[in-house]
Amino acid sequence: MPRKSTIKILPDDQRQFIERLMRDDRHTLDEMLVLIREKFPEHGAPSRSSLGRYKQSFEEMAGRMRSNQEMARMLVSEFGEDVDDKAGALLAQAVTTLATHAALDANDPDAKKLSAKEVGELARAARAVLQARTMSVKERQAIEVSARAKLLREQETRLEEVRGTDGMSEQLEGRIRRILLGKA
DSSP, X not given: OOOOOTTTTSOHHHHHHHHHHHHHTOSOXXXXXXXXXXXOTTTXXXXXXXXXXXXXXXXXXXXXXXXXXXXXXXXXXHHOSOOOSHHHHHHXXXXXXXXXXXXXXXXXXXXXXXXXXXXXXXXXXXXXXXXXXXXXXXXXXXXXXXXXXXXXXXXXXXXXXXXXXXXXXXXXXXXXXXXXXXXX
16 A cells, blocks of 8 residues: 655645645646745655655546536536426435546546446436426326315315205305315
8 A cells, every 4th residue: 555645744734735736737846846845944845756746646636526527517417407306406416426436436446437428327317217206296296186176076065065954154155165265
């Protein structure tokens, strides 16, 4: 197992400064070493080769993150823009996490590799699940509307049967109808 990078064991503020210089991508290694020595004279600077190796791994990680962003864009196009339902958000997050792992495992020789095509297929499968769930919700809503209409018809029939037999006034009958329709 390789040893930990010299830069990873530096104090957090110094490591973060080095990473910010790498993200800016405006300096050569020698310029970065000068800036590090100026900013942290008490800690010293890492060796040029250590800084170079760290920059290579940093650039690989940045490349994987760009790949991950591309996968995320692909997922958004598969899911559409209106993924606001909780189940949809959960599925989107699960597939995004999978895409992130695929990007991060790209350089791990022991990890199972997932291609962008496989992640895309998973996104399409998740989209199909969302569409099926949406249809199920619509079906349930249609059943509820139908059941409510049937119940109102039954209540109307009973009200008609009782009308005039027990001395109920038209005013009371109207009030009962409004209550049943939820308009009271």
